[in-house]
Amino acid sequence: MIRVINLSADEELKIPGIPQSKLHTALEVGIIGAFLSLITWLHYRWANAPLSYHAVLQLLYYLPVAHSAAKHGLKGGVLAALAASAAYGIYFATDSGHDIIYDSMQVVLINMIGWVTGALAHSEKKIARQYLDISLKQEELIGELEERNAAVAAAKKNLEREVAERKALEEWLRRSEGLTAMGHLAAGVAHEIRNPLSIIRATMQILEEEQGSNPSVRECSGIIKEECDRMNAVIEEFLRFARPAPPKFEPVRLTDVIEDVLLLTTKFISRQGIGVVKEVPARLKPAWADPSQIKQVLINLIINSVEAMPQGGTLRLTLADKGKVREIRLKDSGIGIPPDLIAQIFGPFFSTKPKGTGLGLSIVGRIMENHKGTVKVESKQGEGTEFCLTLPGAGE
Numbered sequence: 001m002i003r004v005i006n007l008s009a010d011e012e013l014k015i016p017g018i019p020q021s022k023l024h025t026a027l028e029v030g031i032i033g034a035f036l037s038l039i040t041w042l043h044y045r046w047a048n049a050p051l052s053y054h055a056v057l058q059l060l061y062y063l064p065v066a067h068s069a070a071k072h073g074l075k076g077g078v079l080a081a082l083a084a085s086a087a088y089g090i091y092f093a094t095d096s097g098h099d100i101i102y103d104s105m106q107v108v109l110i111n112m113i114g115w116v117t118g119a120l121a122h123s124e125k126k127i128a129r130q131y132l133d134i135s136l137k138q139e140e141l142i143g144e145l146e147e148r149n150a151a152v153a154a155a156k157k158n159l160e161r162e163v164a165e166r167k168a169l170e171e172w173l174r175r176s177e178g179l180t181a182m183g184h185l186a187a188g189v190a191h192e193i194r195n196p197l198s199i200i201r202a203t204m205q206i207l208e209e210e211q212g213s214n215p216s217v218r219e220c221s222g223i224i225k226e227e228c229d230r231m232n233a234v235i236e237e238f239l240r241f242a243r244p245a246p247p248k249f250e251p252v253r254l255t256d257v258i259e260d261v262l263l264l265t266t267k268f269i270s271r272q273g274i275g276v277v278k279e280v281p282a283r284l285k286p287a288w289a290d291p292s293q294i295k296q297v298l299i300n301l302i303i304n305s306v307e308a309m310p311q312g313g314t315l316r317l318t319l320a321d322k323g324k325v326r327e328i329r330l331k332d333s334g335i336g337i338p339p340d341l342i343a344q345i346f347g348p349f350f351s352t353k354p355k356g357t358g359l360g361l362s363i364v365g366r367i368m369e370n371h372k373g374t375v376k377v378e379s380k381q382g383e384g385t386e387f388c389l390t391l392p393g394a395g396e
Contacts, residue, residue, distance in 0.1 A: 032064040032080060036087040058106055061088055062113055069117035073125060077118025081111045194235050201228040247290035247370050251394035254287055254294075254319050254326055255280050261298045262317075269302070273312030280319045287326040287391040293367045294391070300360045301330050301387050308334030308385060321393075325373075328389040336381035345377065 039060050046053050061084040069077025085107045204221045211217040262269075262276065269276060287294075305315055313333035320327040337345065346365040368375045372392055379385040 032068065032083065035064055036061070036084055040087045040091050058088070061106075061110055065110055065114045066117050069114055070121045072118075073122035074115070074118035077114035077121070078111075081114025084110050084114075194232070197228050197231055197235070201225055201232075204228070245293075247293050247367070249288055249290060251286040252289045252291045252294065253284070254328065254391075255284060257291055257294055257298070258317055258319065258328075261295050261302065264295075265299060265302050265306075269306055269315065272306050272309060274306060274309055275314050277314060277316045278318075279316065281321065284319055285321055285326065286394040288394040289371050289373075289391050293371070297364050297367050297389070298328070298330070300364050304360065305330060305332035305334060305385070308332055308336075310335075313384070322390070324393050325390040326393055328391070329386060330389075331384060331386035333384040336383055337377070337379040337385055338381060339379075342377060342379060346375075 039057050042057055046057075065077060065080045065084050068080035088103070088107060088110065201224075204224045208218060208221040208225075258278065258280065262278075266276075302315070309315075309332055315333075316329070316331045318327075318329040318331075320329070346361050365375060368389060368391075374388075374390045376388045377385060378388075
């Protein structure tokens with residue numbers, strides 16, 4: 001029984017025990033041998049044909065030689081040339097009437113084609129291999145260069161971060177030393193002024209009671225008591241700055257803190273024609289903080305924001321969970337802060353307001369520092385200011 005095996009275009013003939021490379025070589029040698037044998041047979045078959053037929057058949061001997069040389073280099077070209085020479089030699093050696101010189105030149109030409117084509121192919125493959133090696137080496141060098149560039153960029157970034165952190169630490173130390181010294185001075189001055197102020201106010205109260213019928217006395221007394229109250233408020237702020245109470249930490253729901261602060265400041269905000277927008281997530285993990293001090297921070301910032309919007313505007317409050325910290329953002333649409341003043345706003349006694357004490361933001365900075373949190377500010381003149389506070393998360 002004859003069994004017919006159909007192979008698809010993607011399938012290859014495989015013989016067990018024979019490597020594919022050797023099988024392909026054997027098939028190629030067989031095809032070349034069959035082709036040379038066919039040419040030689042046609043020479044005998046057309047022995048009495050015109051010479052032009054035999055000239056064409058002689059040229060066909062070059063095809064397998066050129067193919068083998070181009071594919072397998074010098075070795076393939078030489079072997080194919082020898083095989084073609086042998087096949088052609090058998091023909092003209094066994095058939096009389098040939099021009100020995102002409103046929104010998106044909107054999108020499110066949111071998112020259114095998115040698116020259118094989119040498120050229122071998123040289124081309126060698127150049128191609130060298131080019132491939134150079135390309136691979138170039139890619140390897142480019143990869144190493146990219147890795148080094150990435151390492152340099154990372155090192156530069158780390159260095160810049162370390163420099164920035166060092167500058168921030170130096171600035172914090174400088175400011176901390178200044179705040180401590182200023183705090184002690186403020187506490188001493190406040191203590192010395194507070195008692196005389198209380199005596200002056202009490203004296204004016206007695207004078208007003210005794211001379212209450214005199215309009216001038218009553219007017220002057222009212223002015224003096226009002227100024228005493230204002231100075232006393234400034235002193236209270238000095239003392240809060242100089243001797244801040246240590247925070248009483250507990251898990252704090254910042255959503256409740258925001259609600260309490262807005263409840264306290266809603267009338268003050270609405271009188272200025274300012275709308276409030278809240279962006280509060282449905283679920284927010286608690287912060288680790290002193291709720292009363294965080295309320296003080298937010299009230300100070302809200303007062304600043306409202307005073308920065310004399311023509312009304314929008315106050316936006318945003319809460320967010322940022323992994324191990326909780327973030328509070330407070331953004332207004334006010335007049336903004338000049339760029340050259342932003343670095344100074346957290347310093348003590350710095351204020352751009354005519355009646356400001358310059359301690360509000362200093363107290364904010366001190367409280368956030370005691371909470372191991374951060375406070376950052378971004379501002380554009382004519383567009384508004386945004387304060388960003390971060391607090392440690394409870395249990396983080």
